[in-house]
Amino acid sequence: MWEIYLILSALLLILTVFPKIPSPHWVFRFPDFGKIQITYFTIITFVLGFIIEKTEYFWYLQGLLLAMIVYHGVVLIKYTPLYKVKKNPQTDKSSKKYHFISANIYQFNTDYEKFISLINKNKPEIFLTMESNGDWENALQVLEKDYPYQHKVTLENTYGMHFYSKMKIEDSKTHYFVADDIPSIEAHLRTDDGFEFVFFGVHPPPPSPTEEETSKERDGDILSVAKRVTEIKKPVIVVGDFNNVAWSKSSILFRKTSHLIDPRVGHAFVSTFHAKYKLFRFPIDLMFHSEDIFIKDLKTLENFGSDHLPVYCEFFIDHYKHDQEERIEQADSEEIAEAEEIIEEGKKEDGDRDAVATED
Template sequence: MWIFYLVLTFLLLILTILPKIQHSHWIFRVPEFGKIQLTYFIVFTFILGFLIDSSENFWYYQALLIAMFVHHGITLIKYTPLYRVKKHIQQNQSSEKLHFISANVYQFNKEYDRFVQLIEKYEPEMFLTMESNADWEKALRPLEKAYSHHHKVTLENTYGMHFYSKMEIKDSKTHFFVADDIPSIEVHLKTKDGFSFVFFGVHPPPPSPTEEETSKERDGDLLSTAKRVREIHEPMIVVGDFNNVAWSKSSILFRKTSHLIDPRIGRSFVSTFHAKYQLLRFPIDLMFHSEDIFIKNLKTLENFGSDHLPVYCEFFIDHKNDGQEERIDYATQEEKAEAEEMIQDGKEEDGNRDAVVTEG
């Protein structure tokens, strides 16, 4: 049992150290997804230490576990209600409450009706689907009567993307920032009460042993989005399957470069993947917003057969309330240069993806 304790302690140490090494290979990037689970295992191992026959070095290992717990805890506590952020009350000059659903539907999920029923149940003003191909587009057509405005990027490579809105779309664009098969969408909307804002949908490829060997395309795509966001001077929401966690270096660099706010801070993790395994669920479907967007509710909804839980958000727009300015972090010149380098690395990376992906 003592050997098991030691092995577990050193494994946790390795998984804690790996993400601190700024290398783009998935071996270094994937462990940062599991920071929540690592923290639970650290607590488990610490308690286990008191239940076994220990050596004279016992307290050195326990101190190491405490240090790791503090290291992870300092980051994670920001994404809980224990980390206080100012709450904002909706005023008369603000827009009406708006709602959206963002969902990675999983291209090979055939339970189309469950997703349609989800949209009909919550009736958001707009919704975004990722991994939606031609079959999904066909399945979503019954919703087009209520959602008469849309922007569609139909692909069979698990990176298709569809946006549907009850509100007027003033303009929309599809961007291919780092690769010609990885789209991001930019949609300019106008609410019924006259407020304009921009909705950005993103879904970059993940670093993993089964997909992309490195995070270069993911990071380059996200930071290209951040760069584009800075060119737009309207209320902004960026949402999607980031295949990233909010506390990673590239996510923090995205937030600083874009001058957007992470609504998870002071609220909750909003973990979405994997939908079927609660203990192995990571918060990789992220959202960021400008200072004149105020979030009232951000949560996951029920599973509809995908490997991701859908994200539901309630928000309003208020141009006259500057109470969130203090929540914006700004990139240094060094960080801006690093972001440009990561964008270039992403463009130069060859993703080597199939145009049509089959399940299996």
């Protein structure tokens, strides 16, 4: 039992320390994803320590485990209701409540009807699909009578993206910030009650042993979005499969350089991947918004056959409420310079992706 306790303690220490090492290699970035699970296992190991035979190193290891629990807890508690943030009710100057769904549909998922039923059941004003290819585009044509405005980026490399809206799209464009096969969508929308906002859909590649060796393209892509957001003078929502977690260094840098707010703070993790394994689920489908956007609800919906759960959001716009200004963090000059360097590194990185992906 002592050997198991010792091995677990050593492994948990490694997984805690690795993300602090400033290397983009996936080995050092991947433990960020499992911070919730690492915390649970650290607590279990700490409790286990009290039921095994004590040695001369016991209290040192218990102290180390306790320190790790506190370290992870300080970060994670911000993404729970225990971390209090001010609630913001609508006023007579606010827009109506609007809703969107963001879903990585998993390109090889062919249960089209289940996703269409999800949209028809929840009736969002806008929705975004990621990993959507030509087959998915054809299947979703039945929704176009209800969603007459669209922006489509049809790819077969698992990075296709489709945006559907009941609101008028006044302008839209596809960005390829760091690679010519990794798109982002920028859509300028006008609501029926006269409010304007910009919706960004993003899906950068993940650092992993089976995809990109480093996080350079991912981080360069999302920080390019952050840079673009600062040029826009309208309310902004950025949504998508970030292949990242909100507490990672690059996500924090994104938030600071974009001047956007993370609605998970004071709310919930909203974990989305993997849809089939609840205990090993990571919150990698993220959302950020500007101070004029107020979130009423943010949650996951039921599984429709993908490896990701869809994200559902209810929000309103208000130009006269300034309660959220204090939640915006500003990047300093060093952080801005670091973001620029990461963007350039992302552009230089040559991702090894096939034009047409096949299911393993």
